[in-house]
Amino acid sequence: TGWPFFTYIITAIQIAVFIYELIKQGIYTKNPFQTKPYFNPMLGPSSYVQINVGARYLPCMTFVDGITNITTLQWPCPNSTDTDTNVCTLSELCGMGGISTDSESGLPNPDQWWRLITPMFIHAGIIHILFNLVLQILMGSKIERYIGSVRYGFIYLASGISGFLLGANFTPAGMASTGASGALFGACIALNLLLLIMNNSTRHHEISAKARTKRQFKIALLGSIFEIVIMLVLGLLPGLDNFSHIGGFVIGVVLGIALLDDPKHLYTKEYRAYLESKNETTARNIGSFFEIRVRNRVIIWYILRVVCLVLAVLYFVLLAKNFGDKGAGASESCKWCKYINCIPVNGWCELGDLSVTYSS
Secondary structure (H helix, E strand, O other): OOOOHHHHHHHHHHHHHHHHHHHHHHHHHOOOOOOOOOOOOOOOOOHHHHHHHOOEOHHHOOOOOOOOOOOOOOEOOOOOOOOOOOOEOHHHHHOOOOOEEOOOOOOEEOOOHHHHOHHHHOOOOHHHHHHHHHHHHHHHHHHHHHHOHHHHHHHHHHHHHHHHHHHHHHOOOOOOEOOOHHHHHHHHHHHHHHHHHOOOOOOOHHHHHHHOOHHHHHHHHHHHHHHHHHHHHHOOOOOOOHHHHHHHHHHHHHHHHHHOOOOHHHEOHHHHHHHHHOOHHHHOOOOOOOOOEOHHHHHHHHHHHHHHHHHHHHHHHHHHHHHHHHHHHHHHHOHHHHHHOOOOOOOHHHOOOOOOOOOO
């Protein structure tokens, strides 16, 4: 009903950050688009520049056994244009104030925790950011108008962080991850599905007007589920982070249940009929809370709201603790989980694994 201010602001920030990435790539390599040592098919800066400006990259965030504790190890530089010249320190590659050094051991002490947040504003290329912005502007702004900027913005940010947190626990240490896909999976894909299922919310029934008949509802629901499946399958391709998609979707669902308006099935038939024929704004104020609602349904629904809030808190606490305790070794607790993020062909599931090469 109002202007989607959050969508406008977050979009402007993401575009500004992407322009900054291209400028930085241009300063480093004289070309705003990476062409060496390989071509970036997304039409954007190198992964080294993305790491330097804030991509989620575990060596910048936590201790990586066999990597961080080798003080002589040299890393690619943000201006690297070949695969053979590694002359930078980890601190120089990570940037953003650099990596501190432990005063006793002299080893790097990577602690850039904010890389669970900053990747939402960074994109790998023009194709990447265009795809995200199309979904964000066309679907996200519409949902924001219905549920309000505060709730939409909160779910968007929480979904984005949750996706990168899940990925930090289960993706290979050498995989750099960027983009707003996790946030969009939660704030757009998950909320759109919820609003469709809840179709009859007193404030949001227009969003699923096409699904008012049972047949239309089934078609719209199957279409939404099909879209989700396709996106998750595409997330198995190299360079994409399916954990961010899944994490964002999960938090989008649980926070959506906890924070969205009551679905219409909680209301009495008489009140729903009244809504269909009268002005909805004034109708919402007619009758007490339980006079216009079915008591048993309301109790069950509000218990579900509380459960979802608890689950959301547990999600963040447990994953943050697991990552804090185990660092880059967190994925060792679930060796098969990597197959959620890749197809085991052509070495795809080994992409992102860090190894040390010695040269004479």
